[in-house]
Amino acid sequence: MKQVLFEDMYCWSVFNEMRQIDFNGHLWVRPEGNVLIDPVPMSAADLAQLDALGGAALIVVTNADHERESAFFKEHTGADVVVHSDDADALAVDSGRLLEDGEEIVTGLQVVHLRYGKSPGEMALYWPERQLVLAGDLVVGAPLGRFSLLMDEKLEDPPRAALDLRKLLALSFDAMLVGDGHSIMHGAKEKLVECLEARTDMYINKINADEVAWQPSAGRKGYVIQSKDIDPLVGARRLGYQLICLGEGQSICPLHFHHFAEELFYAMAGDCTLRTARGDWPVRAGDFVAFPPGPDGAHKFINESGGECVLLALGEQLAHDVCEYPDSGKINVSAKHSTGEQIYRLRDSVNYWEGE
Numbered sequence: 006m007k008q009v010l011f012e013d014m015y016c017w018s019v020f021n022e023m024r025q026i027d028f029n030g031h032l033w034v035r036p037e038g039n040v041l042i043d044p045v046p047m048s049a050a051d052l053a054q055l056d057a058l059g060g061a062a063l064i065v066v067t068n069a070d071h072e073r074e075s076a077f078f079k080e081h082t083g084a085d086v087v088v089h090s091d092d093a094d095a096l097a098v099d100s101g102r103l104l105e106d107g108e109e110i111v112t113g114l115q116v117v118h119l120r121y122g123k124s125p126g127e128m129a130l131y132w133p134e135r136q137l138v139l140a141g142d143l144v145v146g147a148p149l150g151r152f153s154l155l156m157d158e159k160l161e162d163p164p165r166a167a168l169d170l171r172k173l174l175a176l177s178f179d180a181m182l183v184g185d186g187h188s189i190m191h192g193a194k195e196k197l198v199e200c201l202e203a204r205t206d207m208y209i210n211k212i213n214a215d216e217v218a219w220q221p222s223a224g225r226k227g228y229v230i231q232s233k234d235i236d237p238l239v240g241a242r243r244l245g246y247q248l249i250c251l252g253e254g255q256s257i258c259p260l261h262f263h264h265f266a267e268e269l270f271y272a273m274a275g276d277c278t279l280r281t282a283r284g285d286w287p288v289r290a291g292d293f294v295a296f297p298p299g300p301d302g303a304h305k306f307i308n309e310s311g312g313e314c315v316l317l318a319l320g321e322q323l324a325h326d327v328c329e330y331p332d333s334g335k336i337n338v339s340a341k342h343s344t345g346e347q348i349y350r351l352r353d354s355v356n357y358w359e360g361e
Contacts, residue, residue, distance in 0.1 A: 006032060006051050010180055010190055011135065015058075019045045026147050026186045030073070031139060033114075038062025040111065042130065042139060043071040043184045044078045052081075063087060065110060067141030069095035069124035071184055089118060092126025104128065117173060119143055121166035123159055131176055138173060139182040144197065146186030152193075152200040164207040171209075171238045173197065198240040210239050214248060228256050236322070247318045251277060251308035257316070261337075262303040264327040268296040268320035270306070275314030280305040282331070288314075303331055 006015040013034040018027035030044040032055065041061040055061070060082040064075050069092045076098040079086055087110060088096060090103040104110060106118035110130070117129040122143040130139040143166060145153050157163040174197065181193035189196050201209040212235065219231040235246040249257055260280060272292045279286045279294060282303045288294065296302035308314045328337040329351075338347045 006047075006054050009182065009188065010137065014182075016182070016188070017045065017047060017051050021185075024185070026145070028073075029182070029184055029186075029188070031182060032058070032061070034058050035111070037111065040065060040114070041078055041082075041084065043067055043141065044074050046074050046077075055082075060084070063111065065128075065130065066092070066096065066098075066100075067130065067139070067184060068092060068122060068127040071141055072096050072098060089116065089126030089128050091118075091120070092124050095124060095126070117176070119166070119169050119172065121160065121162050121169045123155055129173060131178070133177070136177060136179045137182070138176065138178045138180070138193070139184075140173075141184050143170070144173075144181070144183060144200075146181075146183040146188055149187050150189070150196075152181075152183075152189070152196050154200065154204075164204075167201055167204055167207050168209070170197065170201060171212075174237045174240075175234065194237075195242075202240060212239050217248075219250060227254065228258065230255055230257060241322075243322055245318070245320050245322045248273075249316045249318055251275075251306065251314040251316065253308055253311060253313075256305055256307045257318075258305065259330050260303055260305040260332050261328055261330045262296070262300055263298050263320075264329065265298050266321040266323045266326045267298055268302070268304075268318065270294045270296070270319070271317040273315040273317055275308070275312055276310040277306050277308045277314040277316070280307060300329075300331075 006017040009016045015032040016029055018029045021028050028045050031042040033040040039059050039061045041064045043066060044064065061078060061084040064078055064084045064086045066072050066075055066086060066088045075086055078084060079098055085101040086098050087102045087104055088100045090105060093100060093103050104116050106116055108116045110116060113132055113134055115131045117131050119127045119129055127141050127143060129141060143155050145155060147153055154167060160166045178194055180190045182188040214233060217233040219233060222230045222232065224230065231250040233248040272288050272290050274290050276289045279288050296304050306316065324339055326339040334351045336349050336351050
């Protein structure tokens with residue numbers, strides 16, 4: 006087995022002559038018990054390595070056709086087998102636990118149900134903290150460096166299966182491991198968008214707002230909203246599109262401005278108040294409001310009406326942007342988002358030579 010991406014993630018493969026691609030099994034080594042995913046046959050050396058790494062406590066089967074050598078590894082390691090509930094009756098091996106969409110299989114690993122894949126219970130797996138997805142059968146890593154979808158004849162409804170991959174586009178990930186073909190370790194989301202844009206049986210760059218569910222925020226009191234993130238679902242690259250629903254007494258975010266990104270808001274329904282450094286202004290349905298970069302673009306929306314207000318937010322997606330909060334004297338450095346520590350107090354600024 007070879008390590009992939011992380012010191013605790015391994016892959017091994019067997020070559021399929023008919024399809025001329027590798028079939029891959031994956032192993033995630035964990036102190037709480039290792040996880041095997043869609044295990045293909047192992048060589049004697051790989052099996053010895055598996056035993057040395059602690060065997061397996063769990064075997065995840067991402068779809069009925071990827072049962073593969075699960076029965077052998079279940080007997081060899083004593084691991085439990087888990088599968089989506091829609092594929093429960095399709096496996097020959099006994100499954101000790103049935104999974105549902107969004108469920109956490111073990112800490113840090115989530116189920117993404119792809120209902121229109123090769124089998125009704127097809128799943129992708131998602132590691133949010135690692136920005137990593139593992140696709141089962143629907144996404145194939147071929148040709149090298151690109152993604153394609155499973156052959157249409159293997160799918161009940163190919164266009165719907167392709168559109169269902171929006172569930173992956175909605176996630177934040179950079180790498181994708183695949184059960185079949187070559188994995189892509191960087192820029193995988195863009196490669197998935199390119200694969201979907203190449204299809205002529207559906208149009209991935211169009212969506213109706215009614216097809217996207219409202220998602221509640223986890224904001225503090227006074228900043229509780231519902232939103233629909235549109236941009237990842239339609240393959241947007243440079244602009245972010247979001248629908249925001251403000252309930253009575255709620256705000257989107259504190260007063261702030263961007264140093265580089267420009268934003269525009271369109272009031273689709275209801276009324277609210279726009280708070281700026283130049284005073285408060287009423288906003289009603291049909292209003293466009295532009296926020297240029299810099300202090301003159303400082304803004305905060307507050308719903309002081311008796312009903313809901315819906316806003317469309319459009320803005321540049323810049324990895325190097327800097328956002329400033331005048332009321333609290335904080336600064337948010339977008340380039341530091343990957344560290345989880347990107348917000349600082351301006352009053353703590355120091356001289357260039359401080360500490361040198």
